[in-house]
Amino acid sequence: MTDHPNRPPASPEPRGVSEQSKQEQLSESRKDSRGQYLTTNQGLRVSDTDNSLTAGLRGPTLLEDFHLREKMMHFDHERIPERVVHARGSGAYGYFQVYEPLTELTRARVFQDPSVKTPVFVRFSTVAGFRGSADTVRDVRGFSVKFYTEEGNWDLVGNNMPVFFIQDAVKFPDLVHAVKPEPHHQMPQASAAHDTFWDFISLMPETAHNVMWVLSDRALPRSYRMMEGFGVHTFRFVNAEGKARFVKFHWRPVLGTASLVWDEAQKIAGKDPDFNRRDLWEAIEKGDFPEYELGVQIVEEEDEHRFDFDLLDATKIIPENEVPVRIVGKMTLNRNPDNFFAETEQVAFHPGHVVPGIDFTNDPLLQGRLFSYLDTQLIRLGGPNFAQLPINRPVAPVHNNQREGYGQQTIHRGRVSYFPNSLGDGTPRPAPEAEGGYVHYAERVAGHKIRGRSPSFADHFTQPAMFWHSLTPPEQDHLVEAAQFELGKVEVFAIRERMVHEYLNRIDHSLAVRVAEGIGVEPPTEDASPAVTGRVPEVGVEARKRTDSIRTRKVAVLAADGVDDAGLSAVRQALTDAGATVEVISRFQKPLQGEGGEVKVDKSFMTTASVMYDAVFVPGGPASIDALKGQGDALHFLNESFKHGKAIGAAGEGVALLRAADLAGVDLSGPQGQPDLGVVTSDGAELVNLTQGFIAAVAQHRFWNRPKGQVPA
Numbered sequence: 001m002t003d004h005p006n007r008p009p010a011s012p013e014p015r016g017v018s019e020q021s022k023q024e025q026l027s028e029s030r031k032d033s034r035g036q037y038l039t040t041n042q043g044l045r046v047s048d049t050d051n052s053l054t055a056g057l058r059g060p061t062l063l064e065d066f067h068l069r070e071k072m073m074h075f076d077h078e079r080i081p082e083r084v085v086h087a088r089g090s091g092a093y094g095y096f097q098v099y100e101p102l103t104e105l106t107r108a109r110v111f112q113d114p115s116v117k118t119p120v121f122v123r124f125s126t127v128a129g130f131r132g133s134a135d136t137v138r139d140v141r142g143f144s145v146k147f148y149t150e151e152g153n154w155d156l157v158g159n160n161m162p163v164f165f166i167q168d169a170v171k172f173p174d175l176v177h178a179v180k181p182e183p184h185h186q187m188p189q190a191s192a193a194h195d196t197f198w199d200f201i202s203l204m205p206e207t208a209h210n211v212m213w214v215l216s217d218r219a220l221p222r223s224y225r226m227m228e229g230f231g232v233h234t235f236r237f238v239n240a241e242g243k244a245r246f247v248k249f250h251w252r253p254v255l256g257t258a259s260l261v262w263d264e265a266q267k268i269a270g271k272d273p274d275f276n277r278r279d280l281w282e283a284i285e286k287g288d289f290p291e292y293e294l295g296v297q298i299v300e301e302e303d304e305h306r307f308d309f310d311l312l313d314a315t316k317i318i319p320e321n322e323v324p325v326r327i328v329g330k331m332t333l334n335r336n337p338d339n340f341f342a343e344t345e346q347v348a349f350h351p352g353h354v355v356p357g358i359d360f361t362n363d364p365l366l367q368g369r370l371f372s373y374l375d376t377q378l379i380r381l382g383g384p385n386f387a388q389l390p391i392n393r394p395v396a397p398v399h400n401n402q403r404e405g406y407g408q409q410t411i412h413r414g415r416v417s418y419f420p421n422s423l424g425d426g427t428p429r430p431a432p433e434a435e436g437g438y439v440h441y442a443e444r445v446a447g448h449k450i451r452g453r454s455p456s457f458a459d460h461f462t463q464p465a466m467f468w469h470s471l472t473p474p475e476q477d478h479l480v481e482a483a484q485f486e487l488g489k490v491e492v493f494a495i496r497e498r499m500v501h502e503y504l505n506r507i508d509h510s511l512a513v514r515v516a517e518g519i520g521v522e523p524p525t526e527d528a529s530p531a532v533t534g535r536v537p538e539v540g541v542e543a544r545k546r547t548d549s550i551r552t553r554k555v556a557v558l559a560a561d562g563v564d565d566a567g568l569s570a571v572r573q574a575l576t577d578a579g580a581t582v583e584v585i586s587r588f589q590k591p592l593q594g595e596g597g598e599v600k601v602d603k604s605f606m607t608t609a610s611v612m613y614d615a616v617f618v619p620g621g622p623a624s625i626d627a628l629k630g631q632g633d634a635l636h637f638l639n640e641s642f643k644h645g646k647a648i649g650a651a652g653e654g655v656a657l658l659r660a661a662d663l664a665g666v667d668l669s670g671p672q673g674q675p676d677l678g679v680v681t682s683d684g685a686e687l688v689n690l691t692q693g694f695i696a697a698v699a700q701h702r703f704w705n706r707p708k709g710q711v712p713a
């Protein structure tokens with residue numbers, strides 16, 4: 001007896017992906033209502049959506065107004081719970097391409113064929129803030145990638161820092177409760193700078209490494225396009241012969257890393273809370289597609305115990321001078337979502353979404369995550385069918401006997417929803433390994449049932465100390481200031497003391513002494529930090545920045561009526577040729593009368609601020625400069641740019657505006673300003689040289705050697 005008159009095909013559906021696979025699938029769910037009549041959800045055309053159905057023009061509303069009832073019902077249920085962590089996020093589509101087959105390392109199809117573009121969806125996020133919080137807070141950033149592979153979805157759910165705060169998932173609720181706004185008054189928003197967080201941290205030395213990263217400039221990415229990503233845990237690669245190796249995943253932005261400074265980040269949070277989201281969106285709309293290379297660190301199984309830390313400990317990196325990162329492919333993000341809620345909000349990541357060739361280790365943090373992520377999707381997305389939401393659907397065929405549940409979208413045909421069966425020809429049936437059936441790596445395990453921590457997880461301070469020593473002096477200054485800010489906000493003095501004496505002093509003595517000074521704590525006298533010997537890997541933002549290009553940087557041009565528009569055009573041309581974006585800023589958002597012709601104004605001092613730009617340029621034109629000298633906004637713009645270390649350029653009379661702004665008294669009497677301080681000027685006519693010098697300064701990102709302490713901005 002057959003299962004159904006229309007028998008399903010007897011052989012498995014073919015598999016395979018192209019860059020467009022996911023988009024083609026999504027297009028079945030996309031809807032455009034332009035030019036259409038308004039209808040109810042039942043398809044009934046609606047004749048009036050402005051007036052409820054009432055008994056008389058001034059009378060009560062009638063129960064039979066089904067349109068009002070349906071519209072309100074839907075509206076009343078539009079919100080879903082936000083993610084308990086990583087609530088604030090931004091997403092984009094793209095593809096991943098491997099550079100060369102990784103057959104010797106893994107059987108995962110996504111790593112076999114350089115001609116295949118595997119579709120991806122990426123979601124970047126902050127961790128602590130609510131869904132509507134600002135982007136530029138001091139925090140870890142989430143870096144989640146969903147690969148829609150021909151073998152099913154693989155989620156690499158990582159962060160922009162390679163380590164985590166805790167070693168065991170059982171501490172995760174404590175960590176998150178401590179960092180979130182305090183429960184009695186729900187403050188502060190999107191900030192770790194409060195008592196409960198530092199109370200918890202001060203009592204949990206295993207957090208030290210991640211705390212150092214979060215106090216560093218890594219926690220203030222200039223752009224999602226300019227930050228690294230990490231899988232954090234040690235995973236396993238398994239090849240077709242069943243040979244396994246340990247692997248750590250790294251994402252390296254092609255633009256290099258760049259960060260904001262703390263004062264700037266706080267100001268941006270007010271001026272444009274969507275700063276990172278907007279940057280990602282606009283870059284993709286413009287065709288400046290963000291790119292990240294994927295790197296792997298491989299450790300042979302037999303080398304598992306050769307390190308002075310445990311590979312299963314997520315608070316440790318594998319130093320790159322011990323195991324180099326091998327770059328294996330590239331991800332390109334080239335499409336913005338159509339609908340934030342449908343795609344970015346409803347996307348559901350899970351570290352347990354793996355494909356053959358990628359497997360887990362016994363990292364206790366990873367093991368706990370494997371339990372947590374499905375749970376969270378149930379509450380957030382309202383039931384077990386979230387994998388059927390368009391953004392979550394794999395492009396690989398899905399066949400199983402899971403049925404019903406809230407929001408079931410699939411019309412499963414036939415009588416059979418169990419296995420084994422004979423009524424459905426014994427299908428859907430498990431696939432043998434050779435046909436892509438997932439077989440867990442047969443790791444041998446033995447042990448007593450126990451609650452405890454391996455002694456190999458016990459060294460909490462050596463790697464944080466290595467991190468500290470790897471930073472450049474300006475980066476160390478930033479970290480000290482960050483600690484002074486965070487701990488300065490802690491009201492219970494004993495927590496500040498504990499942080500200095502029992503925590504920071506065990507990382508680095510000078511660090512503890514410097515932080516103590518800023519927060520009124522008696523500095524420690526004994527040095528309790530570990531000795532850091534040998535080569536220290538470079539892990540700061542500065543070590544990974546790119547200074548050979550200004551692609552996608554934003555340059556502000558300050559101007560007023562009478563500006564040297566020919567000079568402005570020449571500089572604008574040179575900057576845009578080099579890949580930068582230029583915006584002209586003036587007092588009002590209306591065209592300027594330049595010396596030779598009209599100049600379009602992009603923003604006014606009212607609608608933008610220096611913190612939205614990477615650099616600032618002042619063209620000449622005596623009347624323009626005279627006008628700008630009288631505008632406090634223009635002077636503040638320059639001072640603030642100077643304070644934040646940004647390249648400043650001025651041509652001709654423009655130099656007089658820099659003098660008027662004072663810029664901490666920097667001597668501008670020379671012909672070229674102070675290029676070493678990133679202030680590039682030309683009193684004469686050599687615009688070409690000036691432009692080249694300015695571009696070189698913009699490429700440096702920031703100049704930390706400025707006397708910024710005297711800047712009033």
Ligand code: HDD
Binds near residue numbers: 157169170347373
């Ligand atoms: Fe997590 C979300 C990354 C530890 C439990 N996590 C979440 C997201 C990222 C990470 C990027 C946002 C996903 C998205 O964009 O939708 N989490 C990490 C990393 C960790 C980590 C890199 C350590 C290496 N997480 C971790 C632990 C637990 C969780 C130990 C619990 C045992 N994480 C969650 C969660 C979230 C989540 C509660 C909230 C929303 C979601 O999962 O989908 O389940």
